[in-house]
Amino acid sequence: MYFSFLNSNISSMNFSLKFLSTSILNRFLATGIQTMKNVLKPPNIRGVVVLNKDTIKKSIDIPCLSIKKESLNSILNIIKQYFLKIEKFKPVQPASEENIDIYMSPEVIRDWSSFPEEIQSALEKLQITKDNFRIVKDFELKYDNFTADDLLKAILPVEKEGMSSFTKVGHIVHVNLREHLLPFKNVIGEILFDKISGCQSVVNKVNIIDNTYRNFSMEVLKGIDNMLTTVKENHCSFKFDFSQVYWNSRLCTEHERIVNMLNKNDVLFDVFAGVGPFSVPIAKKKCFVYANDLNPESYKWLEFNAKSNKISKEYFKSFNKDGKDFIKNEIKEFLPSHIKNDQNIFITMNLPAMAVEFLTHFEGLFQYNELPDFKNPPHIYVYCFVKGDNYLELAKNVVLNSFTCDISQNIVDIFKVRTVSSLKEMMRVTIKLDKDILIGTCRKRKLEAILNSDNKISCLSDDNGQKQEKS
């Protein structure tokens, strides 16, 4: 679950300040009626660093239709679009034994004539006319009626309000406040704590994510100091200490994409598994999963999550090793039997800042006779960050340059996973691992090709790794 102060998302529900809102305004513009678009926004609170909730109020006039209770069902579909939709407020309220009041958005409706003609005539057919319409004066909008988006937009410096983001992980809402927003940290903490459903703790990331285990130092801005939390993703639950391990809700869709690519009986080697967002749901599909993470805390929760999601040991093995050792030992040990069984084999390498550096360990991982022949090559999904408009080309080059042999024929897909920040893209590159790479003949081939280039001789390897010479 993630949000930006200009562009937010609540679990799969997005709510956005950037494209502030929208349906009512758009409808309004479409009907050509003049808008009063800020009428439902908070009063002037720009720059406040101490939140005095009682003083955040605003008096507005609200259009209202009073109708007989029995007419409600017939007119609901006609006027639903004009309802006053604000926090902690019901647009349809009983007025007396027989009557109900329907409150409409003053952003859209100012008087009876604000209704488009076809709406007026549809209402009039049901004996609802101008006489049923009135303006309720001096209705008080309070702190409770404003959304977190509205309040933060009203408070934070205009030109910089969108330069930060917040994410919900279980009961924790975490923000990443740049320096210019630090004076507002308590206000931000309080608003998010009050407004984000299920939030028990608001934390600010203190350092940038540059340590080995990709976790953050946190400062609790509001709420309890308990970073042990549980989240649901891809029909599995994941428990972990958010201050000790890596978890990023923004990767939820990517995790789902990979989970959907594997089918029962396939094989996954997850080199940088974290607490298991690829490995656990994939093992749940009865795939054979080998999951590894160097962080002892991640490994602990990886094992816990496999158990709590009732993954059978038959399908799940976990390791607490450096990625290099995992490739050189576990992948080397377990890959051949799965190749022999002709299973679909996938290797995920999600450590985007440096995963490509581990690719070279696949080159020459096996002696020629250690590996059976295979038709169904394993595929690596390696993630990387690149900066620039030509991100496909950049990602391809990052991967190509990580091998000592030429593997341009082995790159079968390049996919933009998400934009991390302006111009920084997270990419997934798919590499088809052929025998030539795994037994290292591709290296020799490249070397020999260079050595022989003067004699116009190029060396090729056939499927069995046997060298052929062409002149």
Ligand SMILES: C[S@@+](CC[C@H](N)C(=O)[O-])C[C@H]1O[C@@H](n2cnc3c(N)ncnc32)[C@H](O)[C@@H]1O
């Ligand atoms: C970006 S996280 C990805 C976690 C998980 N796969 C996901 O998609 O959320 C990278 C993980 O790699 C682990 N890690 C960092 N360096 C490592 C290494 N040299 N070997 C193995 N794991 C490592 C970190 O502990 C972290 O859990």
